[in-house]
Amino acid sequence: AEVILSSPPVVQATVTTQAFADNHVVTVTATGATDAVFEFSIDNGPWVSNEPNDGSYVFENLSFGEHLVQVR
Numbered sequence: 399a400e401v402i403l404s405s406p407p408v409v410q411a412t413v414t415t416q417a418f419a420d421n422h423v424v425t426v427t428a429t430g431a432t433d434a435v436f437e438f439s440i441d442n443g444p445w446v447s448n449e450p451n452d453g454s455y456v457f458e459n460l461s462f463g464e465h466l467v468q469v470r
Contacts, residue, residue, distance in 0.1 A: 404434060407434065408429045412426075421458060421459055423458050423460070424467070425457075426438050426457065427453060429453060435451045436453055438455040438469055439470075440468075441466050442468075
């Protein structure tokens with residue numbers, strides 16, 4: 399296995415839901431090295447990613463309030 403050292407990603411989480419909506423949606427975008435492949439987790443849940451991996455992920459059906467977003 400080859401390990402390539404890189405800096406941590408820059409993460410931006412945006413609430414894309416209107417106020418008082420029933421379905422809360424958060425879009426998370428990560429930027430970093432040009433060849434980086436990112437995985438996303440919310441509230442210590444499973445790690446997920448898109449295919450193809452475009453550096454973003456949309457979490458839907460979230461409860462109202464604060465959430466912990468992690469990117470690796």
